[in-house]
Amino acid sequence: MTNRRPVECWLTDMDGVLVHEEQAIPGAADFLKRLQDAGRRFLVLTNNSIYTPRDLRARLSASGIDLPEESIWTSALATAQFLQDQREGGSAYVIGEAGLTTALHDAGYIMTERDPDYVVLGETRTYSFEAITRAIRLIEDGARFIATNPDATGPSPQGPLPATGSIAALITKATGVEPYYVGKPNPLMMRSALNRIDAHSETTVMIGDRMDTDIVSGLEAGLRTILVLTGSTRPHQVDRHPFVPTRVVESIADVVPLIEQFAPAAE
Structure with missing residues (x-):
């Protein structure tokens, strides 16, 4: 990372990087405060489409992390933006929670069961056979x-839960139609995040805990990447992939010193 352009902007995953089962990971609050104090542009990304940014801000606040809701970018928001760009003022039949339906409403979409332009599948804790x-x-x-993300399972205190990717596979098996996934690892989500904070890929770093979503999507979007080992990926699994992160660290606490180390020179 030292022989490339200074880092002006930061993108980071949420679960496994900043929080684990709604408990703050040591160093997460300090990392975000350092970014804000230094005036760095940043976004926290999540494939979770259940919650609105306001909901997520409240959940993070309860764990001791203070984050403005405008600094949160979800797969639901990215999906809504994608659909607005593709077919402005369209219609959709939606399976999902408030995070997704609110984003689509705000994008000018009509929710309907009659001849919709799209079926949009997101994450919910109450998938119904009828829906x-x-x-x-x-x-x-x-x-x-359209599906918000390809994650097959999601975490819970009791163990994994079926998530968007699993339900999408069921629908694909029944119809023969594959969804277009907007969330990670689609680099489209990274590019939409970059556009949101007016960032350039050459001066932005992506931090994540999953090689198969965070790191590969960052790489494909042209970003430098940092893998933390506090989430899904174990150290012995890194070399199994045909691509590597720019840097591997134990946790987000190890990234805090890098904010100033790789900062742009003072004007």
Whole structure:
């Protein structure tokens, strides 16, 4: 990282990097405060489409992390922006929670079960057989299939839960139609985040805990990447992938000194 352009902007994943099961990871609050004190542009990214940024801000605050809601970028927001760019003022049948429906409403989309332009699948804790059946029939009738992210499972205190990718696979099996995934590892989510904070890929770093989503999407978007070992990826798993992060560290606490180390020179 030392022989490239200074780092002006930072993107970071949320779960496994800043928090683990709603408990702050040591160093997370300090990392975000350092960014704010230094005036660095940054966004916290998450593939979770259940919650609005306001909800996530409240949940992070309860764990001791103070983060403005405008600094949170979700797969639901990225999906809404993508659909607005593709078909402004369109319509969608949505399976998901408030994070997704609110984002689509704010983008000017109409929620409907009658001849929608898109079926949009997000994450929810209450997937219903009736809703999935309706989605299958609408796709067979010509609706385009969009999913917020490909994550097959999500965490819970009791163990893994089926997530968007698993339900998407069920719908694909029934219809033969693959969804277009907007969230990580699609670099589209990274590029939409870069555009949101007016950042350039050559001067931005992506921090994540998953090689198969955070690191690969950062790499494909042209960013430098930092893998932390506090989440999904174990040290012995890093070399199994055909790509490598720019740097591997134990936790977000190890990234704090890098904010100033790789900062732009004072004007």
